[in-house]
Amino acid sequence: MRPTGRLHLGHLVGALSNWSKLQDQYDCIFSVADWHALMGEYENASRMTEYSFEMVLDWLACGIDPKRAIIFIQSQIPAHLELQMIFSCLTPLGWLERNPTYKEQLREITSRDIQTYAFLGYPVLQAADILLYKAQAVPVGEDQLPHIELAREIARRFNFLYKTELFQDCDAILTPTPRLLGLDGRKMSKSYENAINLSDSEEIVREKISKMFTDPKRLRLKDPGHPDQCNVYSYYQIFASEQTSAVHEWCTAAAKGCTECKGILADRMISVLRPIQERRQAYASKPDVVKDILKEGQQKAQAIASETMQQVREAVFKHEL
Ligand code: SF4
DSSP: OOOSSSOBHHHIIIIIHHHHHHTTTSOOEEEEOHHHHHHHHGGGGGGHHHHHHHHHHHHHHTTOOTTTSEEEEGGGOTHHHHHHHHHHHHSOHHHHHTOHHHHHHHHHOOSSOOOSHHHHTHHHHHHHHHHTTTOSEEEOOGGGHHHHHHHHHHHHHHHHHTTOOOOOOOEEEOOSSOOOBOTTSSBOOTTTTOOOBTTOOHHHHHHHHHTOOOOTTOOSTTSOOOGGGOHHHHHHHHHOGGGHHHHHHHHHTTOSOHHHHHHHHHHHHHHHHHHHHHHHHHHHTOHHHHHHHHHHHHHHHHHHHHHHHHHHHHHHHSSOO
16 A cells, blocks of 8 residues: 555555455555655655554554554565566567556546656556565555556466466455545545545544535435435444335435434544544554564565575576576
């Protein structure tokens, strides 16, 4: 995950709640992808360390457990770049230019210049991130599926060219609720300024929810609404599923107005966020503990990465100098 600032509800629903459960089934490795973040934020790189730390606090607050998982910062393992370099050589340009996520981001992100060589090659670094640890599965959002497919293609091409079976196919793991829309109905993203952050205060959560887009056809209180066309309702479905039939009824019967409906949702969201914020505060008050967690993660990740790169060099160059 890229450290581009404090995490939001989209990260919780689309990734973190899933990651937390995956720790029961898999040996998990979670990387702070600061080199990926640099591709979009190279003009604000001085904040990367702060962002990385803040994000790890959010991870720990959401249940990522350093006793069961490896947590590390990507830029502390240079082997990611070595493997990316080798993969870059064998990745046809067309694979990257056709990538739908890349095209969407070029269209949607207008506040920063991302028309760079590195940004086009984003999925190549991602393939290196995955294959360096020979991951069997990667938990991703829907928008990342093309990148996982590219990682598979790169792995197959590497194996074919160097006559090896070093890399296996990796699977994508999607959460049951992979996509939470932002306040304005677009994908939730810090770049679009339409997110509720995990660390937002009660007051800010209420204010943001009060501005959410609703059913555009419900203009007056007495107009019956169409919950299936309302983003507020989709939040109920994710965060307050036991209330959805009641919401459906009061909306279609015009028994409650949107302001009241949003107020009830805000109460729920605040109760979802409160325990996360309390855990976050506990870690934030002990920064040395968090630094030790990252140091231990770096050592464990480095051990795996070194072994893979030894095998990669043997496969590519056949002889060491
Ligand atoms: Fe949406 Fe609730 Fe308003 Fe219905 S009452 S349109 S579900 S905000």
